[in-house]
Amino acid sequence: MTQRLFMKGNEALAMAAIEAGCRYYFGYPITPQSDIPEYMSRELPKLGGEFIQAESEIASINMLLGASATGVRAMTSSSSPGISLKQEGISYMAGAELPGVIVNICRSGPGLGGIDASQADYFQAVKGGGHGGYHIIVLAPSSVQEMYDLTMLAFDLSDIYRIPAMVFGDSVIGQMKESFVPNPRPRRELSPKDWVVRGKGSGAQRVVKSLYLGDGELEAHNWKLHGRYGVLKEKETRWEEFLLDDAELVVAAFGSAARIAKSAVMEARGKGLRVGLLRPITLFPFPEKAFRAVTERCKKVLTVELNAGQMVEDVRLSVARDADVLFYGRPPGAGSLPTPEELLVQIEKNY
Amino acid sequence: MRHDVFIAGFGGQGVLLAGNLLGYAAVTEGKNVSFFPAYGVEKRGGAAMCTVVIADDEVGSPVVGNPTVALLLNQASYDKFVCRVKPGGTCIVNTSLVDTAGQVRDDIEFIPVPMNDIAVQLGDPRMVNMIAIGAYAAKTGAIRLASLEEALRLTLPERNHKYIPANVKALEAGAQTCQ
Amino acid sequence: MHQVFKKPVSLKDIQTHFCPGCHHGTFHRLVAEAMDEFGVQERTIGVASVGCSVFLYGYFDIDVVEAPHGRAPAVATGVKRARPDSFVFTYQGDGDLAAIGTSEIIHAANRGEDITVIFVNNTTYGMTGGQMAPTTLVGQRTSTSPYGRNRSKDGAPIRMAELLAQLEGVAFSARVAVNNPKNLMDAKRQIKKAFRYQVEGKGFSFIEALSSCPTNWGMDPLSANERVGSEMCSYFPLGVFKNDSGL
Numbered sequence: 001m002t003q004r005l006f007m008k009g010n011e012a013l014a015m016a017a018i019e020a021g022c023r024y025y026f027g028y029p030i031t032p033q034s035d036i037p038e039y040m041s042r043e044l045p046k047l048g049g050e051f052i053q054a055e056s057e058i059a060s061i062n063m064l065l066g067a068s069a070t071g072v073r074a075m076t077s078s079s080s081p082g083i084s085l086k087q088e089g090i091s092y093m094a095g096a097e098l099p100g101v102i103v104n105i106c107r108s109g110p111g112l113g114g115i116d117a118s119q120a121d122y123f124q125a126v127k128g129g130g131h132g133g134y135h136i137i138v139l140a141p142s143s144v145q146e147m148y149d150l151t152m153l154a155f156d157l158s159d160i161y162r163i164p165a166m167v168f169g170d171s172v173i174g175q176m177k178e179s180f181v182p183n184p185r186p187r188r189e190l191s192p193k194d195w196v197v198r199g200k201g202s203g204a205q206r207v208v209k210s211l212y213l214g215d216g217e218l219e220a221h222n223w224k225l226h227g228r229y230g231v232l233k234e235k236e237t238r239w240e241e242f243l244l245d246d247a248e249l250v251v252a253a254f255g256s257a258a259r260i261a262k263s264a265v266m267e268a269r270g271k272g273l274r275v276g277l278l279r280p281i282t283l284f285p286f287p288e289k290a291f292r293a294v295t296e297r298c299k300k301v302l303t304v305e306l307n308a309g310q311m312v313e314d315v316r317l318s319v320a321r322d323a324d325v326l327f328y329g330r331p332p333g334a335g336s337l338p339t340p341e342e343l344l345v346q347i348e349k350n351y
Numbered sequence: 352m353r354h355d356v357f358i359a360g361f362g363g364q365g366v367l368l369a370g371n372l373l374g375y376a377a378v379t380e381g382k383n384v385s386f387f388p389a390y391g392v393e394k395r396g397g398a399a400m401c402t403v404v405i406a407d408d409e410v411g412s413p414v415v416g417n418p419t420v421a422l423l424l425n426q427a428s429y430d431k432f433v434c435r436v437k438p439g440g441t442c443i444v445n446t447s448l449v450d451t452a453g454q455v456r457d458d459i460e461f462i463p464v465p466m467n468d469i470a471v472q473l474g475d476p477r478m479v480n481m482i483a484i485g486a487y488a489a490k491t492g493a494i495r496l497a498s499l500e501e502a503l504r505l506t507l508p509e510r511n512h513k514y515i516p517a518n519v520k521a522l523e524a525g526a527q528t529c530q
Numbered sequence: 531m532h533q534v535f536k537k538p539v540s541l542k543d544i545q546t547h548f549c550p551g552c553h554h555g556t557f558h559r560l561v562a563e564a565m566d567e568f569g570v571q572e573r574t575i576g577v578a579s580v581g582c583s584v585f586l587y588g589y590f591d592i593d594v595v596e597a598p599h600g601r602a603p604a605v606a607t608g609v610k611r612a613r614p615d616s617f618v619f620t621y622q623g624d625g626d627l628a629a630i631g632t633s634e635i636i637h638a639a640n641r642g643e644d645i646t647v648i649f650v651n652n653t654t655y656g657m658t659g660g661q662m663a664p665t666t667l668v669g670q671r672t673s674t675s676p677y678g679r680n681r682s683k684d685g686a687p688i689r690m691a692e693l694l695a696q697l698e699g700v701a702f703s704a705r706v707a708v709n710n711p712k713n714l715m716d717a718k719r720q721i722k723k724a725f726r727y728q729v730e731g732k733g734f735s736f737i738e739a740l741s742s743c744p745t746n747w748g749m750d751p752l753s754a755n756e757r758v759g760s761e762m763c764s765y766f767p768l769g770v771f772k773n774d775s776g777l
Binding site for chain 3: 024026050052054055056058059060062063064065066067068069070071072074088089092096197198199200201202205206207208209210211
Binding site: 004005006144172175176177178179256259260261262263264266337338339340341342 | 371374375377378381382383384385386387388409410411412413414415416417
């Protein structure tokens with residue numbers, strides 16, 4: 001067994017990116033994710049990679065776009081206000097079918113908001129974020145181990161499907177330290193990137209672009225992208241089920257909220273309440289089928305989020321028609337992070 | 352087994368270092384552990400706090416509303432957090448700096464440890480955090496002193512290893528208060 | 531028979547969409563000639579911008595990445611860092627580079643990225659229909675400055691070649707025009723120099739190319755060409771503003 005480490009989530013994520021073969025990082029400082037650029041600025045030069053502290057998040061995402069267009073694995077990271085700035089570039093990457101990993105260590109908003117743990121960028125992450133009607137892959141780690149493992153997965157999925165992938169965390173997951181195993185990069189069949197620009201050599205010209213002006217071209221391009229989202233839904237949806245078999249109430253939560261909720265679920269079990277947890281790991285593709293399946297039997301879902309209610313909408317769209325979907329959440333900010341005790345009260349109230 | 356502990360004091364008392372050390376020590380014992388630094392508004396104004404959860408299996412929530420054990424190192428932390436300790440829990444208080452007169456909770460165990468006084472006797476007032484952790488280890492059995500010592504070796508840079516014996520002495524002195 | 535004139539290899543044999551009298555086509559040709567001369571076509575990655583220059587890949591027979599509006603220097607930075615052996619240039623208009631993309635151009639230049647930037651200044655937003663650009667001359671009427679650019683409200687036009695020349699990271703900066711044979715020959719020389727800087731790994735090179743835009747200026751090609759030599763050249767003087775290695 002590889003030796004276990006004890007590190008911050010943000011550091012584990014950066015370490016995983018390097019293990020996944022990422023040698024190019026472009027970013028701009030913002031709390032609470034600056035551990036990531038700090039780690040990359042220290043480690044990448046040793047590996048012959050490139051670290052650029054760009055002039056803005058806009059420049060960072062476009063550097064990622066450029067590097068990715070040449071076929072290398074590259075990453076940028078930021079927190080909510082910075083992710084808003086990156087949306088333009090993310091839309092272009094989605095349109096140009098460019099892979100690339102974007103990390104959002106989500107903080108509270110709107111506007112400058114605050115630096116506290118938040119899941120208020122859920123809509124922005126899973127519904128496209130920028131203009132043009134696209135999706136990106138969104139993975140939501142709920143432990144330092146998952147910050148590590150899901151970051152490697154993000155690079156693989158992004159390359160396989162040629163869709164940008166986001167690792168969506170917050171300051172709880174990013175700033176806390178946990179024991180974890182730095183697993184080696186999983187072996188995976190990856191198609192050669194025959195679409196990249198490297199200088200045409202003696203071959204045909206290659207173009208990476210999102211502009212399609214010919215009659216019917218853009219529609220066809222969009223249908224192709226949406227077809228791929230369908231494949232993602234079929235093959236890459238991931239979630240965790242915890243004590244669902246006999247559950248009378250299913251708690252739905254992701255990321256740090258799911259960690260807090262899980263303790264509340266265990267407490268509830270201790271009190272004899274049949275409560276389970278369904279935790280989406282991929283937020284896009286959303287585990288629609290898992291919600292459908294569990295609500296064929298259990299008719300009550302309590303969605304818990306660190307926001308005023310966002311994922312709850314996707315839960316409602318996914319559950320069986322006669323299931324009740326309840327919500328508990330608080331707009332994120334200093335002092336609003338719920339505790340397991342607080343969630344237990346909600347479970348008991350809604351059970 | 353699952354142990355959760357909340358540590359709070361002011362910046363400079365080594366609260367975060369103490370939490371970190373507990374974390375590393377738990378890893379050396381093959382346990383799962385989470386260390387969650389300050390949360391909530393309290394992180395401003397020089398206060399420092401963290402929550403550490405040590406478990407044989409799943410850690411669960413790294414955030415704990417009502418900790419089983421609290422190590423409160425100054426008056427402000429005591430005043431603010433003593434009410435949060437879980438009924439039946441334990442509060443290890445730095446009585447060098449904390450006046451517990453007028454405390455109303457009879458549902459938790461108080462362990463008074465004059466941490467600054469002990470530290471000064473040991474010759475280094477910076478050892479308050481080690482004394483606190485030593486007391487915690489002895490009181491709860493959540494972690495072995497030997498693991499804490501090993502964690503010091505793992506976490507301190509080589510050039511600072513000369514300070515390890517003094518830290519170990521402080522851990523032991525803290526432990527003695529709870530034996 | 532001795533051939534004295536031919537299409538550069540780096541250009542495709544395709545008619546451009548540019549309006550009659552527009553100088554984009556001429557600059558495309560000069561850039562392609564420089565590419566041919568240095569033999570870099572096969573390892574070139576062009577970065578297209580947003581504006582009339584967006585169809586770069588339609589005319590140049592090279593690999594191309596399309597950048598969001600103004601971001602070409604950042605995209606080019608990513609490309610060049612990831613593939614340092616490639617020859618990387620951006621081709622941007624004045625709205626793209628001197629308005630929405632000022633941050634990206636200044637910082638790519640300041641980092642001294644080993645890329646070449648071709649900046650086509652025609653004092654207007656061509657593709658969107660002739661709106662006021664940061665380079666629009668004072669008094670010039672455009673579709674969004676119907677009373678003429680007002681210096682006190684809109685500011686004065688930006689001289690990018692001079693501005694960038696002040697940055698430590700810039701190795702070469704020149705302004706050229708192709709309104710007459712003499713200027714055209716000089717433009718060709720300066721573009722080649724700019725390319726040489728990158729080919730020899732000597733740093734960031736910048737060409738500001740003054741261009742006509744007869745359609746949006748509401749002029750016939752001849753008078754538009756004359757305006758480049760008169761009004762434009764008097765505010766935007768031709769010349770070399772930085773030549774670090776004295777190439």
